[in-house]
Amino acid sequence: MKTNKLRELLKAAKPSVGTRVHSSWPSVVEAIGHTGIYDYVEFLAEYAPFDLYALDNFCRAAELYDMAAVIKIDQEPRGFLAQRGIGSGFQGVLFADCRSVEEVEQCVRIVRPDTPEDQGIHGVGARRFAYMGYGGSADYVEALRDIVVMIMIEKHSAVERLEEILSVKGIDMIQWGPVDYSMSIGRPGARYSPEVKAVERRVFETAIKMGIPPRAEINSVDEAKYYLDMGVRHFNIATDLSILFNWWKTNGDQLRKVIAEV
Numbered sequence: 001m002k003t004n005k006l007r008e009l010l011k012a013a014k015p016s017v018g019t020r021v022h023s024s025w026p027s028v029v030e031a032i033g034h035t036g037i038y039d040y041v042e043f044l045a046e047y048a049p050f051d052l053y054a055l056d057n058f059c060r061a062a063e064l065y066d067m068a069a070v071i072k073i074d075q076e077p078r079g080f081l082a083q084r085g086i087g088s089g090f091q092g093v094l095f096a097d098c099r100s101v102e103e104v105e106q107c108v109r110i111v112r113p114d115t116p117e118d119q120g121i122h123g124v125g126a127r128r129f130a131y132m133g134y135g136g137s138a139d140y141v142e143a144l145r146d147i148v149v150m151i152m153i154e155k156h157s158a159v160e161r162l163e164e165i166l167s168v169k170g171i172d173m174i175q176w177g178p179v180d181y182s183m184s185i186g187r188p189g190a191r192y193s194p195e196v197k198a199v200e201r202r203v204f205e206t207a208i209k210m211g212i213p214p215r216a217e218i219n220s221v222d223e224a225k226y227y228l229d230m231g232v233r234h235f236n237i238a239t240d241l242s243i244l245f246n247w248w249k250t251n252g253d254q255l256r257k258v259i260a261e262v
Contacts, residue, residue: 001129001143002063002143004143004146005067006040006068006092007091007172010148014233015235016215017038017237018070018236019032019041019238020042020236021042021239022044022047023048024050026058026060026061029041029061032067033064033065033067038067039068040067040092041062041067042071042094042236044239045074045081045085046073046074052084055071055085055088055090056128059088059089059090060089063089068091069091069092070092072094073094073096074096075096075098078107082110083110083122086111086122088128091146092147092148092149093107093111094150095149095150095151095152096152098151099158100157100158105168107151108149108168110122111147118141118144122144148172148173150173150215151175152174152177153165154180155180156181159181166212167210173212173213173214174207176203176216178196204230204232205231208231213233214232214234215232215234215235216234218236218237218238219238220238221237
């Protein structure tokens with residue numbers, strides 16, 4: 001089976017750098033791979049339209065480079081989306097909208113192999129992940145154990161039970177979700193408020209203390225120092241849509257001003 005680069009970095013306690021895309025077009029993945037910079041590319045399946053063929057092709061493109069692929073999935077149907085993503089070749093799964101310890105435990109079980117020692121529910125599947133075989137070999141089981149399980153901490157109820165959630169065996173990484181959290185406490189749009197930033201810091205510092213690496217989503221390199229000083233070593237920078245929107249807005253506005261001066 002293909003080596004899981006993100007898993008290897010976590011095992012070695014080394015930092016990781018990724019980026020996120022809404023597009024399932026393989027050429028976008030190849031463009032990211034050509035930079036030679038990123039450890040993984042994350043497909044935002046929670047937000048973007050896609051089909052199962054697109055998932056296969058997304059992973060094929062990532063596999064051309066020394067780069068893993070991660071998929072962010074909706075809260076429902078978690079089981080189907082996670083296992084089809086893994087079957088396509090995604091080596092990490094980011095679960096959104098978890099509200100309880102029980103939900104997080106189920107997310108881990110969805111990914112892990114259906115063996116007595118793992119207590120997972122991921123069985124055998126004849127998907128490209130198994131290299132066109134039927135799967136079920138010892139290598140297949142080890143590959144499922146290596147899938148990186150990432151949990152969004154973005155709901156008020158999850159923050160209230162943070163230590164319990166972080167104690168769930170099988171969580172490899174967490175990601176803070178300020179937009180969802182702000183909505184869940186009845187303050188939509190308050191993601192940058194001092195109150196929400198204080199909760200973010202508590203979540204990250206608690207995760208580091210408990211040995212669960214947090215990942216910071218940032219939009220520019222300037223934002224990294226705040227998290228580095230906190231002890232964060234895993235980063236995901238920008239999204240394709242935000243990059244395009246900001247370029248179009250800034251340059252389009254400047255062009256309009258130049259034209260108006262003629």
